[in-house]
Amino acid sequence: MATGKMAKLLKLNFEVISFGEKIAPIYVYYKNGDEELIPIYCDKDAKANVQEIYTALRNMMFVLSFHPKQSALRHARKEIIRFS
Numbered sequence: 001m002a003t004g005k006m007a008k009l010l011k012l013n014f015e016v017i018s019f020g021e022k023i024a025p026i027y028v029y030y031k032n033g034d035e036e037l038i039p040i041y042c043d044k045d046a047k048a049n050v051q052e053i054y055t056a057l058r059n060m061m062f063v064l065s066f067h068p069k070q071s072a073l074r075h076a077r078k079e080i081i082r083f084s
């Protein structure tokens with residue numbers, strides 16, 4: 001749910017891949033086009049709530065928006081700040 005909320009805010013697509021486990025760790029990656037996956041969140045125990053995950057994603061996307069290779073995220077920086 002947190003990833004979907006973040007994707008909607010930033011107007012990005014997202015995909016959920018389930019490995020069929022009842023309680024699986026949560027991993028979130030960012031990918032722009034054909035570039036490599038960038039890990040932005042991990043909760044190995046799957047104990048965090050939606051708001052904690054959303055806050056962690058928002059913080060990581062904000063930091064990532066300053067990376068020179070991720071210029072596509074620059075436009076999203078204002079949206080990230082606005083919904084802090």
